[in-house]
Amino acid sequence: MNKTIGNNRFFNFKEFGILIAFFMLVAALMIISPNAFAQPRNLINILKQASINGILSCGMMFVIIAGGIDLSAGSTIALSGVAAAYFARLDRTPVLLPILVAVAVGGLVGAVNGAGVAYANLPPFIITLSTMTGVRGLALIVSGGSPIYGLAGSFEKLTNQFLLGVPALAVYFIIIALFSGFILVKTVFGRRVYAIGGSETTARVSGINVKKMKLAVYTICGCMAGIAGLLVASRTVQGSPTAGDGYEMDAIAAVVIGGISMSGGAGKWYGTIIGALLLAVISNGLDILGVSSNYQKIIKGVIIAVAVYLDLRGKAKQE
């Protein structure tokens, strides 16, 4: 595991099995469906559809590398989306307000998770399970149980436009992915995230404030969920209290498929990005081919199991 901590290269193609799998899948779908799947318009569409889960996965990646998990991310999407929608109802409010509100709401939920893990010593699974339930309830109460709609055009435009020919959603995803990669690989903070996930005791002995780090990591994850919630609200032009249900599972799936170890301390940032893209390709390709989402679930399940198996086998070899 120390190998990973010492490795500060931005890219590392030693373990690119997942990348090969990704390109093989894309190639196969291009052959099966040259007139629909392979169209440039659709490939851009896939990038757009990977974005919300991708952003959520980036946050989840921080938590998982640090040895934790966040089950509340999906509920946080609902609460931050409802909060953003509440402030985006009038045309007069500057669009910055709902953005800040969504990120703040997400960050607050993340901070509660982080504080629970770091200072109350609650297992991450338990504290985030309880915020998952509680935050969903809060979203339902705040919104009165039905979606908040009739939002300002400027708010819808956040996700509705193209920047340099690329959908805005994809641009946000790319920025957040690169930012997350930079933090994890090039900063002391990032190195410490790996360190506390690798071995908490070692990290503590070497002078890292583990509690503070955990608080920060969960808060980052919450902020990312807040951003995802903002984007879902803008994309659907409504703040729905039932939005994001189960999204945390897709985020965890993307991280795991990307080869990030569930026991923490190891994994590459770009693995998560490929994981999120892979999931989006599967959904898109199979939707186009008219395959029911029931089968899609089975396929995703198999891929997750295979990814974890490969990860474990790789580790066994190293030892």
Add this chain to the structure above:
Amino acid sequence: MMKKVAGMILTSALAVAALTGCTSEPGGNQSSSKTAATEAGQTAGSDTSGETDKTIALFMTHMSNEFTITLSSAVEEEAKLRGYKYNVYDAGQDAAAQSDQIEQAVTLGVDGIIIEPVSVDGIVPAVKYAKEAGVKVVIVNQRISKPEEADCYVGADAATTGEILMKKVMEDIDGKGNIALLLGPMGSDGQVGRSEGFEKVLAEYPEVTVVFQDTAEWQTEPALRITENWLNAGKDIVAVVSQNDGMAVGAAKAIADAQKGGEIKVYGIDATSEGLQAVLDGKLAATVSQGTEDQGRLSADACVDLLEGKSVDAETIVTNVIYTTANAQDALNALK
């Protein structure tokens, strides 16, 4: 550092407590006993002598969407109008909790109960228990597996709802072309019933092809994503028919984003305020109500009639209404 963090946690805990504390009125397990019936009874022109000291209890599956809230408000309003006290219990989708709540309420003394069952089988023993205690039992929205155990049933028929909507779609697209269906969670009662209604109509239109159908779990964003994918599949779709308004709104957004606003018609079910607004905005071609308010009102009426010794039909099916730009505004005003 510790102090700062502790302060932050405390503040957020207080904020949460304050928020939940002041708005828990419609939910809550049994805390929300409404005694307002007496005031309402005096002013309302009801067909009873005014007020009684009898109580009607409503048992809801959950209280977390517009459907359940509209339904329970309608029961409350009608019960008070006819001079009865009213309690509501929220089972939080938990079948065992609902049975416990019913038994507890019966033990504490209630005269009539209205149940929106979480489990169509699991609720039967609790229904029997209530009947044996001499309590009148009305089932609303979803039939239980042994309807004869209860006094009567009031509800919409999911298959009829689906049928009425699909007939409207066929009329609008002249009975030909490719259509796509957005379904509720596979196997849920709403999905099964509404699909049954869809299929019944579609069987009569051989020139209509269902090119895509998939579930979006009643949710807007997944419906948006699936519809985007369908639009890229190169099939010429003339209509997207959704089993609820939330998914329909997502499909309409995907179509608008793809600049195909006028070409593809979108349909929903439920006539929620959002759905009706979308009809008025031209995003949806039509939505069908399943008479949510009527279900609430008629079930309360049935319960009161039973308590007053009047005879009640074993089954009351509320009528569906199709809403288009012509009549959506009135329905929207009524909801607000």
